[in-house]
Amino acid sequence: MNMMKTAAVAALAFGFASEAIATEWNVSVWGKRRAFTEHIEKLAELVSEKTGGEFTMNVSYGGLSKPKENLDGISIGAFEMAQFCAGYHRDKNRSITVLELPFLGVDNLAEEVAVSHAVYAHPAVAEEMAQWNARILMTSPMPQYNLVGTGDPRDTLDKMNGMRVRATGGIGEAFKAVGGVPTSVPAPEAYQAMESGVVDTVAFAQHAHLSFGTINQATWWTANLNPGTVNCPVVVNIDAYESLTDAEREALDSSIDESITHYLDNYGKLLAKWDEVLAEKNVQKVMISDAELENFRATAAGPIRDQWITDMSAQGLPAQELYDLLVSTLEKTRAGN
Template identity: 45%
Template structure:
């Protein structure tokens, strides 16, 4: 015999089953969203995998969000184009893959920003996209910000002579985008930008000497340690930003309860993202330390790097974009949020 009960409000789509009634926590229409991402499933994607789980569970499978890996839906540099065309509902993108598409978002690549603390990083990355300049960049692609992937600080892995002195970087070919690339240029290195999926082969063949990636998860995800000889442990030249965005039309078409579900899921998504980075470090660091030479710079060396390649890069970036937006205002906003989080 089937028993029936009454659910109240938005929670309450009833599914009859022998022995009782199961209710989806959030009722709504059948819907499938596609998410475009490059590479394989890895720490970087676990936040949105968590979102997929939450949405499916809360709607009893009525709304599914599926990640399509390996560039199945779009090349990594063309995800914003795909969002604009409505080819898929959600996508990851990295700001330094195409600075011209998202000039204001390049602020995250400025070297030596105060983003080393995970909670500071989380606050900055979730609040700065409210700024009109960052919103305007996404508006051009009919996109809206959803969450950050909370990229950790970058470090370098490389092949050949280890750069134990700052002068050793001169002439090295490094995969380093945005402000980090500019900073390395100040040290005499030759920066280049390429998709993460091309780095392994480039280092193996000697096309480049070193790569800056979010440490440690990205180096391990792309197996860079397998073709490297050394790693920097405390250079921390900066970071980047690879957010997840939503097609604005797809979002507008959602029923209100689905929009609220997306909002409510942000906390668990970000918590999961930080958790997997910590787990990756616990696994990867012992492997790196066993196989590779570890480079630890002195406080004096780090201070010299900052002097040569920190604020000068900010100033150049602000000047280069002065006719588009107020870059100094964005940098100041980052420091203000950081100070607020730290209670200063």
Template identity: 40%
Template sequence: MVLRGILAGAALAVVGSFGVSVTAVPANAAEIIDGPKVNWNFAVWGKRRAFTEGMEYAAEQVKERTGGKFTITMGYGSFSKPKETLDGVKLGATQGAMFCNFYHPGKNPAFMVFTLPFLPLGDPDVRIRVTRKLYEHPALVADMDRWNAMTYVSTILPQYEFFGRGKEPHKPEDFAGMRVRAGGGIGSAMEKLGATLSTVPATEVYTTLERGTVDAASFPYTYAHVAYKLHEIADWFTGNLSPGTSECPAVFNKDAYAALPQQYKDLLMGMRDEIYAVQKKAYADIDAKNLPMLREKLTEITYTEEQRADFQEKAGKVVWDEWVKDNPKLPGQELIDLILSEAKASM
């Protein structure tokens, strides 16, 4: 599906996250990296999918470029439960893991800034720039220090969108009275617009939407909606509302990383642009497949910049302000301002 299986004697050009061309080195080339045998266990959940393609690529390339000396074993559910991956990293049970901030807000309070609604993080390149900058902030570093972890790359989870039946939401007021399945900052935003929230598990969304228990549901766009088959029963979907997202990074155990020889550290850090390029392509490939089908079956609702600004004013900033107030121990406003400034600088 994505960039893998490098041919002998050929170099593969990859467009990095800022349009920079980077090169993946063939495994049997003279530049093969020598070093000791090292195997890392990396915790993730579910099954291989677009969400995991970036780290799958990292694991493949680490093995290729070291001639099998350095390997990363991707453990889908075999190392840690989804809400316990940071615990596994802290204990040293795994050398790396993915985690999602919304699974455990108390474990990563500063990371919850990424879950606030209507932040300007819809463009993946903007998201990458912002994420890299935020990862360096002392508050987010402190979040990871508690788990003896360090951030590596983001999975740049796509913006959530809504799939629904019946009444179409063309303006903020249209969500009033709707019953929506949405969590985190998006859920808070919908409440500000007068919607009633449902916390039904993802696996039950299809049934509740079909029966009319909920009118609309939000998932990462478009792969999760199709994975849960909401397109089979929905009437409409929002194509560019971009109400919010979540942050699900790949992290390493700090001691495990420190113990690596320098050439392995350089290899890992030097391929991050490639990983982001692969991650972006994985989501883009899914959208390229899904969107024509969705547009044929359903009504796509799109919004102008002015309309999105209206949503942000009525259901975004008010939630940001409340989050800052409710988390006095965090530099909340500083983090929000940093996201806004970095996003603006990259546009």
């Protein structure tokens, strides 16, 4: 009998120990599952597979935090992982806003991954993120943003003067430079802002125009404006990351590249079907003239870049170094291809 009791106690103790060993992370994103979150979903899948289900991630679409508060949530340990966009709170993540400068010349998602991860690896970025108890895990690469709108297309700089546009970060600054009036409402609120007339146009990547419904209100889309993109890292709480076992941390770190590859493959399929989407929704594809594009770049690119370097340097950041790193990484990536 005593032996049976001993065995029962041992089994119970093992059960508690097994339960204690399992690691479960909460991940805060927003909207709904879409191309923008596929690398996070893939990461969760791979980590669970590699650890035999002992390390799992619960991806919450808006149930844990508002988009603009995800970095704050990470800082206090409200959840272990989150996605955020630099333009939502530029003062909290100043160093990575170099990636949101307009007209950087990044042509595709692979180049966006390369320049983002190079900048993320800079000590100044790691130091700034550590102030929020955050460690950047990977980027959420997005193609160049373009506008959707109703009425007459905003296909010249004159027509953009006074235009109320949902745009964040450097893209917002670019439109401001040509007389636009940018507002940084969170992505889930863009449809309502457009519907109610708070904004005339919305600047998004293709997946977001679909996911947040702005394409459903649009009568036109600018195919080649390409003023820039938004940088949206996936971060983890430093304490949670350091609390992982060696095996769990290896499972997480070793899954990043495959998750990014999955993201790129998935997004590529969306881009391949974009013209079909426009035709299906009867949205006019608007091409901006070369002369207007050159005027836009001349007005926005250099002045905004120079001002960013001046402002960030005055705040003690190695701004010129970060910008040069971005440029050199872009050149090396293209040379390697």
